[in-house]
Amino acid sequence: MFYREAGQYKATYEADSAKFPIFQDKLFIWAYLAIGFIAVPFFGNEFFLGAIMIPFLVFTLAAIGLNILTGFTGQISLGTGAFMGVGAYACYKMTLAYPDVNILIFIFASGIFSAIVGMFFGLPSLRIKGFYLVVTTLAAQFFLEWAFIRIPWLYNYNDSGAIEVPQREAFGIIVTGASASAEVRYIICLAVVVIMTWFASNIISGRIGRSWMMIRDMDIAAELMGVRPLYAKLSAFAVSSFYCGVAGALMVFMWLGAAEVESFDYNHSFEVLFMVILGGLGSLLGCFLGAAVIWILPVMIRDWLPPIVDAITPFTINSSQADLVSDIIIGVMIVVFLIMEPLGLARLWAIIKQKLRVWPFPY
């Protein structure tokens, strides 16, 4: 009933192949954008924007990057954390060298460095698949971590070995550093994520995206039909790393403010991989849902569980116990989801949509 497309006629080919063919979907998208751009910065406090929404957007972008590689092209990677690091260090070095250039340009440019590094480490994918590729991307992760520690030029010979975000302006507004307001940083992250998601969805439904999916579904068949694996796989690595690199730059410049190498360690690669798996392989919506569950849920648990337990039970729990509880819940959720809905949250949403369409008559 809610999702009935009856009466919505499509008179042109464009309308028929539109991204959101149903009126209700269009409505939803515009509503979400309005909420994201207007309501959230207007009503959200600094904690909500700075500790929940900005990290959520950063991880969404990283998850889109990994999903392009893993979900759409079928190449599993554990190097996401390191590729994010390449973006962050590249952005840091560029903005130190040219402090007057608009930082947003560098945030996008840092993705290019990451794409080059990603393509280099993607070369083995032409020969090996599956677990073996996982191992080589893990090698990329370890090598890059090593580079971030051992090449002092990358962190500008700081005694602390960390990169510290300087204050930078764009369009006359302070956008990085501690003086930048959470609203500004949030809006920038949101704009970047929206633009790049739109871009990704267009690549995916176009020729390049189709060649990725052909490689994923059966690479030999794809090759026989004229898809060149070299171009398809390396372009997937490049685009994926580009997204991860931009996410890494956003992570350090818009969120953390300073980063040591541990901010890019392999735990983050796993975290993003969980987001992709939990959200749904091969779905852009899934990236948003996965990032929301893996990032926002633990924050909520850590923040809300102690007062709730205080209020409704005779027990008290402290913040470290709440932290452990959130770890346990997330772990259990991953296991349960993999068993009950291996296609992820995106699939769950599709089921709900279908149910809403036929409601109240299920047949």
Next chain:
Amino acid sequence: MLKKLVLGAAALGFVATAQMTTIAKAEDTLYLPSMSYRTGPFAGAGGPIANGYADYLNMLNERDGGIGGAKVIVEECETAYNAQKGVECYEATKGNNAGALVYNPYSTGITLQLIPKAPVDEIPVLSMGYGLSAAAIGEKFPWTFNYPASYWSQMSSILQHIDANGGIKGKKIGFIYLDVGYGKEPIPLLDKLAPQMGFEWVGFPVGVKEMQAQGATWLSVRKERPDWMIMWGFGAMNPTAIKEAAKIRFPMDKFIGNWWAGAHADLEPVGEAGKGYLSSNFSGIGTDFPALQDVIKHVVDKGNSQADKDDVGKVLYNRGLFNAVIVAEAVRAAQKATGKKAITGADMRLGLEKFVLDEARLKEIGLEGFTAPIKASCKDHEGAGAIFIQQWDGSDWKRTSDLIPPMTDVVLPLLQEAADKYVAEQTGWKTQSCG
């Protein structure tokens, strides 16, 4: 099923928001958030520190009714030694109650993230014996403090101790360090002092992933045959290194750890094999101080502490306690300077700058001989503290040296240089001028 879940979640959410709005806004409180890490890879160190910090402040509440008539609220936030959770904790707690007064991040990574935020939010950062060494320069870092000594000061004191025990000229010093920013920090100082004091030094980096597998490292130590070993380690790296040192029969009394490599938790797994191992420290050991007896009486014995009674008085517990002492004394100084009971973060900064903890005051608060006197100023955010050397006797730490002040003449120019470099990278960084 789904319906029940949704309803349940909604009910929980409602209770939570109701709970949050009903927290009474009491007058005259001092809100001191505690960033703890009771979980994660370094939980062994994080627990005792957080216990010592909370117990001392709770003792002041119980015994004196707070500090200067204002009740202290200690709220713990779990960081798991993770920089991302650290930022989350900071954002979540900084505005609670009447606003946080000071942050003790207990992690170099989190400290670095908070340093630029401090002047904007007007909440000072006290990184006690860790963090950015350059923060000692008060003119460049008005909002950051690192009493009682920076890593560079500590290294200079350790080198002096070596010099005083058999001379350092012509000796070879091995420096084993955790291969992250923290471990690498003393290297510029070693480079500078080596020609000046006439020693030679060799570095042995230990990667985070090799913390518990140092066989190869100690093989090269054996090859290099250093006369002394100095260690900048943390967590699981420390007991592993000491065990490996024992294995190659390196003389334990020529092996000095820094103050994060000299806790009970580090040596208890080693036990008798570590007998003679030295480490630096700046907070007293044991419970033979009136203040600690008060903590036991008012907090621990009443069951209001998360610490076991046996853990009270151990190195890291006392360090957390000392952190609380500094915070409490700075609050007093701020109250005195402003005449207010409930102070703000900006007042707290003033209090930290006017901070004086001399022998008389130490005696007064029941901590005579616990640590070196500290006197901070607008210029000096390091407080001219000093360290002492302690030795492991197989089951406990014993203090073996007098206080060793740092070589300020060497360290200060280095600190200045590093502070200038930090500020040069920033735009719009606020410094202060000290009259």
